[in-house]
Every structure is written in C-alpha cells, then in structure tokens.
Amino acid sequence: MGVAVDTRRLGRWALNGVAGLAMAYLLTPLVSITWLAFWSQEIPTFPPEGYTLAWFAEALAQPKFVGGFLVSLQVGVAATLIGLALGVPAALAIARRGFPGRGAVNQFLLMPLVVPGIVLGTAIYVFQVEAEIATEWPIMGSIPGLVAGHVLIVIPWVVRLIAASLAGFDRSIEEAALNLGAGPWTAFFRVTLPAIRPGIVAGGLFGFVTSFGNLEMTLFLIAPGMTTLPIAILQYLEWRLDPTIAAASVMQISFIAVAMLVTDRFVKLARVV
C-alpha cells in the first residue's frame, strides 16, 4: 500500500517537473527579452549595470518602427477580413457538404501552413511579376499585392478553426429556426453565425497574429522603401544591437497579448483552440 502511494506521488512529481520544465523553456525567451528591454547599457552584457525606460522612448522615436507597425496593422487587418470572407464559406462547404475531393480541398487549404515561408514568398513573387507583365497592373510592391499574399497564410487558420466549431454544431438548431419560420439566410445569420462565432473570432485572431508577425514571405513582396514591423526590426539588427530592439519586441508582444486577452473576454479561446 505504502509503496503504491509512493509510486503515485513520485509519478505526480515527475509529471509536474516535466510540465514545469516545458513551461520554463517556453517562457525563457519572453522573460529575457523583456528583462533586456530595461537594461541601461547600450551593449547588452551580463550582469545589467542598471535599469531604464529610455529604450522604449528610443523605439517609439524610430520612424521605421512606427511606420512598420502601421503597415503591419493595416495589412494584417485587411488580410484577416478578406481571409474570413473567403474562409467562412470554405469551412461551411468542407464541414457540411459531401462533394468529391472534399478531403483534398481541405488539405489544400491548409497547405500554406506547411510550405516554408521563403518558398511561398518566392512563388508569389514570381507569380506577381508574371501577373504584372501580363496585365500591366501595378501589383508588385503594392499594398493590395502584399495583402493578397497574407490572405494566403490567414486562410488555413480561419478554415481550420471554423470547421472545428462547425463539427460540434447540432444541425437541428438550424432546422429549428427553419421550422419556426426563418428562411435559410435568416437562419444562417441569426443562428448558425452566432453559434460558430468563437471559431470565427479565434480563426481571425490567429490569422491576424500570423500575418502581423510574418517576415519571410513579406520580404519578397514589400516595395522598396516600405516596411513592416518585423522587417524594420530585422533591418535595425543589421546595424545595431542595443535594447531598442528588445523594447520594440516587448511592445509587439504586449500588443498581441492584449488582443488575445480582450478576445478571450468575449470568446473563451481555450474552448475553440
């Protein structure tokens, strides 16, 4: 008996230990970058000589960071909205309709997650060059061109998370609406859409975060002179390594964290993801 209890206790400690290690592993970069952002010396060497908020002011004074943030925000929001407009019907079709090749279409829509960003960027770049030559439209380096690329990496998240929330959706709820006198469109907007809202919000949020932080693909599609926040950070790093970069990163992390917390207040993300 005593042995059995001891084994069980040991097992619990081991499990907690492993979980703690994993947690520490995940948090280490976040914690160190945040710590670094407050160090007072310009060349980060351990131990810190003192603490300051100056680097945050420095980061906000960099026009490239502020401009890059605004471009990232703009592109992320546009790509997310377009991704949702395309992804919601796609997820509905995949979850609801039995059509030939459904599995293949489902996998295909998730592909952008699998293809390396560099490859995706190159492919889209080449395509846009050809498209511009063929149509003579100014696609290369335009915001619409960049958004079009980002839509591609938003779609897998949207489709995946909405299809997941549709899978747990009792269709007789829709039938109840029809039975009570609602036409198909009314039933969709008044019953189906609110029911899958958690999936839509979560899909949109993850899509936005993916777009906002994307570097590799964006490098190929950005116009000379234009910059997104990740690119601005990369370019800054080529010349200097001071805590400004850490301060900018902390602000970016905080921005996304706040977005998630606010979302979680309306939709419990843990229930969908």
Next chain:
Amino acid sequence: MARLELDALSKRYGDFHAVREVSLDVADGEFLVLLGPSGCGKTTTLRMIAGFVTPSGGAIRIGGGDVTALPPWKRNSGLVFQSYALFPHLTVAQNVAFGLEMRKLRRDEIAARVAEALRLVRLGHLSERLPRQLSGGQQQRVALARALAIRPDVLLLDEPLSNLDAKLREEVRVEIRELQRQLGLTTVMVTHDQEEALTVADRLVVMSEGEVRQIGTQRDLYERPADRFVAGFVGRSTFLEGSVDGAGRFVTSGGLGLRCAPGARPGRAVMALRPERMALGAAPLGLENDLPGTVEFVSYLGAALDLRVRLSDTDRVTVQLANRQDGKVPEVGERVHVGWSADAGRIFPPDDAAAA
C-alpha cells in the same frame, strides 16, 4: 389547429424504401403516435411532414391545403426535437420569441405570447436564463413552449422524452398530454417506447420497415393485432410455431394439439399468446387448452412474476402471474399445469409468408 392528411407518402433513397405509401388521417385535435423500432421510417415520415425531407411520392395536406411542395418555414408546424435544439446564444424568452419575430408580430404581442407560452410550461421565472443553465427537463419544456408560441397548425414531437430520465419522462409526458388536450392541438409524436405511446395517444400507428402495419387505438392493437409483428411489439407475446390443421385446431412443431378460434386458414402458422392471459396451477385448470409442463425460469419483477414453462422439447410459453401476498412462488423444475382459453391464442401466418 387543423386536420393533417398523408396520402400515399413515400421516400426512397436509391433502392431503399425508407417510407412506403403511408396514408394517415389525423383529425383536428387528435394525438397520433407513430410507433416502431428504429429504422422503421417513423422519423422520416415526421420530417416529411415538417418539410425537412422531400417525399419521393404522395402528398401532405394540412387543414385541407397541399403543403407537399412548401419549404419548412412556410408550413406553420411546430417541431420539438429530440435534442431540444434550443438556440444556445439566446435566453429562454428569446428562444420562445424567435418564431413570433419571424412572423413579424408587434413587440407587445410577442411579449404577451412569450409570457403565455412560458406560463403554460411553468417556466415563467426562468425566462432570462440561457439554455445551458437549465436542466434537461426544463430545456425540453422550453422547446415545447417555443413550438406552442407560434400556434402551429400541427404539433410534431420527435422522441421528445428520450433524453430524460425515467421518472421525469413520466411526468413530462402527462404534462404534454394535458397541454395538448387543453389547447386542442393536432399532434403527431414519434417514439419507439410503447409505454410512452400507449399513455399519450388517441390512436397509434405501428410502423415497420417503412410500412404501416396497423392503425388503431391501444385496445385495437392489443386485443386485435394485425400481424405477428404488432403482436410482438405492442404488449408482449410468446409464439408457438406450428400449423393449423382443421377448424379450430393447431398443432405445434413439438406435436402438441391445441384448440384455437375457428376461422384460421389451414397451413403453417404461429400462435401468439399474451403471458398475462395464461393461467397456471398445480392441478389441471379445466380450460380449453390445459397442458402439463415444467418451470424452467422464474423472473421476479416485483408486481408480477414471469415464468418460462416448457410444454414440450420445442414449445415454451411465458406465463405472467400477479405477485399476491398469499401466493406461493413456483420454483424452477416444478411440474405445473398451464391453461388458456381457445380465443386467447391468436393465429398469424408465419414470418416468411408475411414477407412474401
């Protein structure tokens, strides 16, 4: 409220006949129950009435008007789903109001009718709750209130009690029946539970393999089952295989000669016996059929006892005895006499003949 007619209603999926030429006439204010095992076509029939399944043939008329081609939202039927299908993001009151909003009623009229519907199911005090904050029985009553609020021409109930526990089921079915009577609702309910069916119905329709086997009152089905299936499905029966040989004579496959009601066609047949219509005693009972046998198995059911008695190597019957205080319980292996009157045994064609 209105009369509901089904005229040779059919549904085929490829070669599979889910529903085969079902014709029914439900009178204004009548409570009709479709009863049958799963896969018998009862739910498909109900879904055709609601408009969710398009019939392959036949017609549906509500109040004399043909609705066969109408979509669900134009039929004015009130359907209560097995899963209740409440709108999870709307409160109880908003759920009940939904159908009234679709009908574009005035706001004060909607409020009045929601309050009335919730009062009918005694849930007025929970109108601001969300469905997930309610118990199963309460959710069920919200679903009922939602269907009643639109004042449907026909009320359709799809196994409405199957997700409730046994005690609650009994309460709710009495409640549904009382409401139905009080409001004079033309009602069709689907169930596989014969006890449920027998307690609420004005008339029952027994279905099997997509076809109507018999339509009638509880008494019709129990006393005069149309075939072996109904005899086995409504109430209980034990069956003796054998053949009719001459007027009023039945010989079992085990060689027992029995008396039965005259008029059965000679040839292979089965005799169906109700366990509660059989007598059992230690000595001969003086009935038209009176046979010695051996008790093989005893089930103690509380209010009653079930005894399986072997009459011959291949013939066994079940006898049900009321559990009286003074009665002595026969034991396994005991020699007993089993008896029944000639008209207690009903004769049906054997299964393969019925199928042909």
